[in-house]
Amino acid sequence: MKLLPLTPDGQTPVRVLTIAGTDSGGGAGIQADSRTMALCGVHACVAVAAVTVQNSVGVSGFHEIPPETVAAQVRCVVDDIGVGAAKTGMLASTAIIEAVAAVCTEVGIGRDQPVPLVVDPVCASMHGDPLLHAEALDAVRNTLIPIATVVTPNLDEIRLITGIDVVDDATARRAAEALHALGAQWSIVKGGHLRTSASSTDLLFDGDRFLEFSSPRIDTGNDHGGGDTLAAAIASALAHGWSVPDAVAFGKEWVTKCLEASYDLGAGHGPVSPLWRLRHP
Ligand SMILES: Nc1ncnc2c1ncn2[C@@H]1O[C@H](COP(=O)(O)OP(=O)(O)OP(=O)(O)O)[C@@H](O)[C@H]1O
Ligand SMILES: Cc1ncc(CO)c(N)n1
Numbered sequence: 001m002k003l004l005p006l007t008p009d010g011q012t013p014v015r016v017l018t019i020a021g022t023d024s025g026g027g028a029g030i031q032a033d034s035r036t037m038a039l040c041g042v043h044a045c046v047a048v049a050a051v052t053v054q055n056s057v058g059v060s061g062f063h064e065i066p067p068e069t070v071a072a073q074v075r076c077v078v079d080d081i082g083v084g085a086a087k088t089g090m091l092a093s094t095a096i097i098e099a100v101a102a103v104c105t106e107v108g109i110g111r112d113q114p115v116p117l118v119v120d121p122v123c124a125s126m127h128g129d130p131l132l133h134a135e136a137l138d139a140v141r142n143t144l145i146p147i148a149t150v151v152t153p154n155l156d157e158i159r160l161i162t163g164i165d166v167v168d169d170a171t172a173r174r175a176a177e178a179l180h181a182l183g184a185q186w187s188i189v190k191g192g193h194l195r196t197s198a199s200s201t202d203l204l205f206d207g208d209r210f211l212e213f214s215s216p217r218i219d220t221g222n223d224h225g226g227g228d229t230l231a232a233a234i235a236s237a238l239a240h241g242w243s244v245p246d247a248v249a250f251g252k253e254w255v256t257k258c259l260e261a262s263y264d265l266g267a268g269h270g271p272v273s274p275l276w277r278l279r280h281p
Pocket of ligand 1: 028125126153154155190191192193200201202215216217218219220223224225226227228229230252255256259
C-alpha cells in the first residue's frame with residue numbers, strides 16, 4: 001500500500017488532533033487514535049472529552065471532562081502547536097458537543113475551514129454499552145455533523161442518527177444521502193457490520209458522486225477500535241493535504257492491514273493493531 005510520507009529525522013512531523021474519550025483497555029478511543037497516528041508517521045495531539053472504564057468485554061462507566069476544559073485543550077493545542085487535521089470520537093454529552101463545535105469554528109477546524117475535521121459520531125461501544133447520552137443525538141445531528149468535512153458512522157450509529165436500517169446497497173446510498181443532507185461535506189457508510197457479503201465495502205458520498213472502497217472480509221472477532229483506526233488514518237492523510245477520496249482509500253487499506261494484524265486480548269474482543277507497521281519499516 002502507499003504509505004504517508006515520513007518526516008526526515010529531526011524535523012517536525014505533521015500534527016493531527018484527536019478529541020475523544022480514553023479506553024483503559026487500550027483498544028479504542030484516544031489510545032487507538034494516537035497509536036494509529038504515530039504509526040502513520042504524524043504527531044498526535046489529544047483533547048480528552050471523557051474517561052471510560054473499559055476492557056475487552058465492555059464499558060462499565062465513564063467520567064465526563066468539563067466542556068470548557070475540553071475546549072481549552074483544543075484551543076491551546078491549535079494556538080501553540082498548530083494542526084493539519086482534527087478528528088472527533090466519543091464526546092458523551094450535548095454540552096461537550098456544543099463546546100467542541102464552538103471552539104472548532106473559532107480556531108478554523110471543520111468543513112469550509114482551513115483545517116479539515118473527521119467526525120466519528122461515537123454513540124456506543126461495540127459491546128452495545130452507551131458512550132453518548134441519548135438526549136445528545138440532536139446535537140450530533142444539528143451541531144456536530146454540520147461541521148464535518150467527513151462523517152464516519154457505523155451501521156448502528158446510522159440507525160440512531162438517520163433512522164435508516166442499512167441492509168444493502170440501496171439503503172447504504174440512502175443513508176449516505178441522509179448524512180450529507182445533515183450538513184457533512186462527505187459521508188461514509190461503513191460496511192464492516194454488514195455481514196452479507198465476502199467483501200467489506202465502505203461507501204463515500206459528496207452530494208454528487210458515490211465512491212466505493214472494498215476489501216476482502218477478514219474473519220476475526222478482534223475488531224475493537226476499527227472505526228477509530230479508520231477515522232484516525234483518514235485524518236492523518238488529510239493533514240498531509242490529501243484529497244478526501246485519497247485519504248479514505250488510504251484509511252481503508254490501513255484498517256484492513258490492522259484487522260489482519262489484530263490479536264486476542266482479554267475474554268472479549270481484541271483490538272485491531274497497527275503494529276504490522278513496525279514489522280515492515
Ligand atoms: N471483518 C472485516 N473485514 C474487513 N473489513 C472490516 C471488517 N470489519 C470492519 N471492517 C472495516 O473496518 C472499518 C471500521 O468499520 P466498523 O463498522 O467495524 O467500525 P466501528 O463499528 O465504528 O468500529 P469500532 O466501534 O469497533 O471502533 C471499515 O472500513 C470497515 O469496512
Ligand atoms: C472511548 C471509546 N471511544 C470509541 C469507542 C468505539 O470504538 C470505544 N469503545 N471507546
